[in-house]
Amino acid sequence: MSQTLAPRATSPEGNGSEKALRVGQRSLLRRFLSRPEVGSLIGAVVVFSVFFAVAEPFRQASSFSTVLYASSMIGLMAIAVALLMIGGEFDLSAGVAVITSAITAGMFSYQLSTNVWVGAAVALLVSVGIGFVNGLLLIRTRVPSFLITLSMFLMLQGINVAVTKLITGGVATQNISNMDGFDSARLVFASEFDIAGFNLRATVIWWLVFAAVATWVLMRTRVGNWIYAVGGNRESARAVGVPVHKVKVGLFMTVGFMAWFVGMHMLFKFNTVQSGEGVGNELLYIMAAVVGGCLLTGGYGTVIGAVIGAFIYGMTKQGIVYAGWDNNWVMFFVGAMLLTAVLVNSWVRTQANKR
């Protein structure tokens, strides 16, 4: 758009004294409270304190590295899912898409005896392609993404098991640990280092790196502005020239990319993939994003919130084990936490917006 017309200095109220920039006038506390992720931050502190108090093993550094690892497994996908939700859409196929990606890479490399990196590249195409198809169906049919990705979820779930059985005769892919390129791939996707007794896993580093990149894109680039806009008001965004379709398809492809990444981690960590896994994880990703302040209706939320949401999940999952409670309580607590977080978030939001 052209900016040829110089704005003229007329004011209906007799242009009074030039005021200083109205920035930073809200108090620090109010600005903090109006952040989408504030509820999840409080929640994280509470959950941490509870398990720190009741579970003795939780206090050790080695347990903390396990907590971080469990968080990163949900958190990596939660980053992409949070971006998608801010853009106003769901992806229910995200959980099984991870497994689809791992199966594709594993079986392609094994059946054609290629370097595992070739399999990984094919899997990347497939994963991003699935995201592209999701997005394309959405904008072409205007059917809600809930239904489109639910269909994709069921189809992928079926394909994963059926194709694996068809080719290998079992429900898992073949072990690829002695194939070319496996070691370098494992180094990238599934390595671990010991730093002063603290076991640091590659996924945790990648989790934080991707979170930082996603946050930067969301808050500091045009695309980020557009993501908020298409989720907040699709028609308005279109009216001012935002490429709504490209943004939405791009977001689904981002989820596809992240599914590929997590899938590669699983493949190179365990050497083989159980084809029936992944079901139910899509809801955990959404849970993490919502706990972190994303609205189901779109247009609101942050990636940092989703990271904290995933961290709360990781603490709960491992904390219950360390506390010696029955493992079946994990889902109960995760559910209760989600409910609390949603209520606290909406309450904080109304309070912060009151003035």
Place this chain on the structure above:
Amino acid sequence: MSAMTTHTDPPRPREPEGSDPIVELRGVGKSFGNVRALSGIDLKVGTGEVTCILGDNGAGKSTLIKIIAGLHGSTEGEYRVDGKPVRFSSPREALDHGIATVYQDLAIVQLMPVWRNFFLGSELSTGFGPLRRLDIGRMRAICDQELQKMGIDLPSIDMPVQNLSGGQKQVLAIARAIYFGARVLILDEPTAALGVKQSGVVLKYVNAARDAGLGVVFITHNPHHAYMVGDHFVVIKLGEVEFDAPRSELSLEDLTHHMAGGAELDALEHELERGQLPTVDPLHDSTPGWT
């Protein structure tokens, strides 16, 4: 500059009629199949001039602004911008000619901060390649400056737009259109959903835009609002211009009269005076109704 307190103020000095119009319609009409929504519309919008288009619901006001805004093509007549015939196929093209429309739904995103809304779709960037990023400092400064020029006082340009009043949202949309190079501003019933005080706020900015040299097309069905700011009035009825006059040739009473239906209203008045009113059953009856 608070001449707009009441509509009894004497008319202000006006730009002479007939200065080169930016937008000119000659005999423009639009048919949807067999239905003739609009026909024979002549309209001129010059710089620093407020043209009010009035009409009852379904009179064809919306069709007319959609033609001017580039959403519809006309099926007859001529549409000229700066004297040259044009044919727009999208609002974007109209915008490139400096014709901006502020719709009732405003094209804003409620949950986003004021400054992000201001620049949405036309964000300023800095840096190169993968480090290309929003020039947040400059965008905030410009947004703040532009809003101050329009006299909007907000506690913070970081507040989400949903916290603004209806009038402030209108003014934000107007300020944005002006900043991004609008020469003609089309306002689609900007006061329709607003209270008395908020309407006054918007009308002040209509004046401000006029004084800034923009041509304003102000669509409304409120003759009082129109008379407060208008330089030229066009009343549309059943898709045709019923009445077209500069401010100097009419009073608010004339305008209200035309707006309210003119001759039809006279007939209705006459009918009411004859006293042939329907009789109504007393309310205590369990089956109230017309008899």
